[in-house]
Amino acid sequence: MTDSATAKGEQTRELILSTALRLFREQGYGKTTMRAIAAEAGVSVGNAYYYYSSKEHLMQAYYDHLQVQHREAAVEILAGEKAFTKRLTGVLVSWLEVSAPYHEFAGTFFKTAAEPKSPLSPFSEQSRPAREASVEVFRQVVEGSDLKLPAELRAELPELLWLMQMGIVLFWVHDDSKDLKRTRLLITSTVPLVDRLLRLTRIPGVRGVVNDLVGVIRALKS
Secondary structure, three states, rough: OOHHHHHHHHHHHHHHHHHHHHHHHHHHOOOOHHHHHHHHOOOHHHHHHHHOOHHHHHHHHHHHHHHHHHHHHHHHHHHOOOHHHHHHHHHHHHHHHHHHHHHHHHEEEEEEEOOOOOOOOOOOOOHHHHHHHHHHHHHHHOOOOOOOOHHHHHHHHHHHHHHHHHHHHOOOOHOOOOOHHHHHHHHOOOOOOHHHHHHHOOOHHHHHHHHHHHHHHHHOOO
């Protein structure tokens, strides 16, 4: 395949995805069909299915797209800050900013994603690439920070921070406050608490509890 053909294919892929996301926002995820996406994008239905085998595939592409945007938005924050609270707050707030265009249809979409066996669940096998990429961002938050932790907890913390973000996302879905004021308050209020709790884990008397907690986490993951 020539470079021009590859470039054209990527343009078509991006056009289908951007069209789908717009229709999801305007019409809702459940009411938007692959046929409607193809018609709006000006491509054949067969061409749409060539690039994306289903609406679920399109949403997985959205996950990946959003994660790329989030990683890029976090670069400057992670390069310029050492304080754990500022790094974590900045990364969480940057997610709000890159996901803002999709807030209107998030409620409809997350009804589908909340189904335990849905491929759109953030915990599904299909979502693994986006999930692992997000956990890696939180790994960078921890590794480049001033936070000193027991090694066992440090290894598990990035995934725990990702789970914290999932809780914030659920709150965000239902947040109808202006400029997501309540979600922003949730972040700025909870991050300092998390920081304090984590710093307490270095106290000798607390380490036994930390080891027990890490054991539970690893048992649940096995």
